[in-house]
Amino acid sequence: MFSLTLFKREMKANIKLLTIFIYILTLYIFMIVYMFTPNSGTGWDAIIKLMPDVMKAAGFTAGGSTLIGSVATGLYGMIVLMVPMVFSIILANKLIASYVDRGSMAYLLATPNKRVKIALTQALCLWVSIGILITYTTVAIIISSAIMHPGQLDIGKLVLLNVVVYFLHIAISGICFLASCISNDTKRSFSIGAGIPIVFFLIQMLANLGGKLTNLKYLTIFTLFNANDIIAGKNIVLNVSVLVVVAILLYGIGIFIFSKRDIPV
Amino acid sequence: MNVIEIKQLTKDYGNKKGVFDLDLSVKKGEVFGFLGPNGAGKTTTIRHLMGFIHPGIGECFINGLDCSKQSDIIQKSLGYLPGEIAFMDDLSGLQFIKFIAEMKGIKDFSLAEELIDMFKLDPSGKIKKMSKGMKQKIGIVCAFMHNPDILILDEPTSGLDPLMQNKFLELILSEKEKGKTIFMSSHNFEEIERTCDRTAIIKEGRLVDVEDMKILSQRKQKSYIITFLTQEMASSFSKEYGEVKGRQGNKVTVYVKGNIMPLIHTLDKYEITNLDVKIQTLEELFMHYYGGEKNV
Numbered sequence: 001m002f003s004l005t006l007f008k009r010e011m012k013a014n015i016k017l018l019t020i021f022i023y024i025l026t027l028y029i030f031m032i033v034y035m036f037t038p039n040s041g042t043g044w045d046a047i048i049k050l051m052p053d054v055m056k057a058a059g060f061t062a063g064g065s066t067l068i069g070s071v072a073t074g075l076y077g078m079i080v081l082m083v084p085m086v087f088s089i090i091l092a093n094k095l096i097a098s099y100v101d102r103g104s105m106a107y108l109l110a111t112p113n114k115r116v117k118i119a120l121t122q123a124l125c126l127w128v129s130i131g132i133l134i135t136y137t138t139v140a141i142i143i144s145s146a147i148m149h150p151g152q153l154d155i156g157k158l159v160l161l162n163v164v165v166y167f168l169h170i171a172i173s174g175i176c177f178l179a180s181c182i183s184n185d186t187k188r189s190f191s192i193g194a195g196i197p198i199v200f201f202l203i204q205m206l207a208n209l210g211g212k213l214t215n216l217k218y219l220t221i222f223t224l225f226n227a228n229d230i231i232a233g234k235n236i237v238l239n240v241s242v243l244v245v246v247a248i249l250l251y252g253i254g255i256f257i258f259s260k261r262d263i264p265v
Numbered sequence: 266m267n268v269i270e271i272k273q274l275t276k277d278y279g280n281k282k283g284v285f286d287l288d289l290s291v292k293k294g295e296v297f298g299f300l301g302p303n304g305a306g307k308t309t310t311i312r313h314l315m316g317f318i319h320p321g322i323g324e325c326f327i328n329g330l331d332c333s334k335q336s337d338i339i340q341k342s343l344g345y346l347p348g349e350i351a352f353m354d355d356l357s358g359l360q361f362i363k364f365i366a367e368m369k370g371i372k373d374f375s376l377a378e379e380l381i382d383m384f385k386l387d388p389s390g391k392i393k394k395m396s397k398g399m400k401q402k403i404g405i406v407c408a409f410m411h412n413p414d415i416l417i418l419d420e421p422t423s424g425l426d427p428l429m430q431n432k433f434l435e436l437i438l439s440e441k442e443k444g445k446t447i448f449m450s451s452h453n454f455e456e457i458e459r460t461c462d463r464t465a466i467i468k469e470g471r472l473v474d475v476e477d478m479k480i481l482s483q484r485k486q487k488s489y490i491i492t493f494l495t496q497e498m499a500s501s502f503s504k505e506y507g508e509v510k511g512r513q514g515n516k517v518t519v520y521v522k523g524n525i526m527p528l529i530h531t532l533d534k535y536e537i538t539n540l541d542v543k544i545q546t547l548e549e550l551f552m553h554y555y556g557g558e559k560n561v
Contacts, residue, residue: 005364104352109316110340112341113340262319265312
């Protein structure tokens with residue numbers, strides 16, 4: 001089903017990219033956790049009062065006085081949505097479309113492996129890489145909280161947040177992967193694979209503004225992840241299920257098309 | 266038995282691009298050449314054989330297996346050298362060869378090492394920094410290293426220096442002796458002439474002719490440019506010999522097919538200052554095949 005050789009090669013080839021994104025996340029994680037001041041709530045609340053609309057659009061809502069609330073506001077409103085999304089866009093494009101575009105896909109297809117196997121292996125790389133990114137985020141938040149604010153983090157809720165975020169990113173990466181699978185050049189792969197997720201993200205920002213715009217939330221996949229709801233204890237099963245179904249559909253269609261279509265290499 | 270079988274293959278890309286109603290078969294143990302100008306449809310045909318693209322109409326078979334549907338099985342006994350070189354730039358040459366070997370499930374790396382030796386390839390550097398010729402050598406190693414029964418080679422000697430081209434032709438001939446079936450496209454007539462049993466000529470996606478190489482090389486004309494001492498001699502020779510293609514001052518051009526003795530006997534009577542031999546080039550031969558149409 002998967003090619004271990006190809007998997008190892010891809011993970012090795014993309015370790016640099018992964019490291020860069022881990023750096024970026026680390027920077028934000030430490031900053032946000034550091035900014036938390038237990039008694040006066042978060043530093044965010046002051047900023048949010050200053051520029052309510054801008055902050056609302058960017059997903060920063062008043063976080064309350066808990067550390068998990070502050071983390072949810074500071075990280076899970078934008079950073080942990082944006083950063084892995086950009087990572088998925090780049091990696092998904094590299095894994096299929098870039099090989100087709102450059103012609104090196106010919107070498108992979110000239111080996112006795114079915115196209116489905118090759119595409120599934122590339123998909124696995126994406127799932128594992130995103131998994132590493134989200135797991136790292138979770139662990140980094142736990143560690144930095146333990147150092148700066150020992151005993152104040154609700155770890156259970158943090159894990160729950162990250163489970164949903166992981167599947168959100170798997171679903172979003174499905175868009176990127178599908179785009180990569182159907183494209184002969186990286187230009188097309190990027191315009192679809194980056195375009196749609198970014199539009200979703202912009203719609204999400206508009207929907208965050210509230211009022212009539214709230215209805216826009218039905219037009220974006222990001223609605224399926226709501227940090228405050230999860231912290232408030234809302235059941236995540238339905239949202240995760242929908243995300244998984246979306247992911248299976250997107251990846252399934254991508255791999256199917258890739259296995260059948262003409263590949264001009 | 267036919268190892269490669271192309272039946273009424275049609276793939277229309279519009280604008281007269283593609284291949285049209287192509288019928289070809291390559292027998293076991295045969296070296297089959299595939300000649301044609303750029304954009305004639307050589308690579309398109311090869312892509313069909315590799316199962317990269319699927320026929321609009323028609324079918325392709327290798328060893329009786331459908332190239333479109335069973336390419337993963339076909340690849341086990343097939344070596345392929347793409348026309349365009351594109352590897353994974355982040356790897357070194359050796360890493361790439363080893364990676365492809367693993368993807369092909371090769372346990373025995375000795376043949377690969379032999380090939381690396383044979384082509385005097387230093388595969389330790391990063392592929393990104395390699396010259397076209399070095400990359401081509403890596404491609405050749407990847408195509409031959411699992412000792413496949415069938416080889417599909419798209420312009421295999423492009424980028425190689427003359428010495429290495431020679432090495433490559435030796436490799437082809439030794440593979441031919443081992444009974445391998447080889448299908449190779451080329452622009453290089455000499456290369457085809459030295460290795461191939463039969464050659465197909467394709468133009469604008471259509472098969473022009475399939476020729477036995479012996480017959481094809483007989484058709485290859487030689488022209489002699491003879492410089493006489495005086496113009497009078499030149500004109501009198503032209504009258505005597507008859508089959509003269511052109512005369513410019515004291516220079517006469519003569520085409521000879523087959524026996525050269527009559528020409529030599531005739532020349533004996535004249536004083537000659539120079540004799541040039543021009544062997545018909547591939548392009549000139551193409552002109553013949555294309556029946557004088559434009560585009561060579």
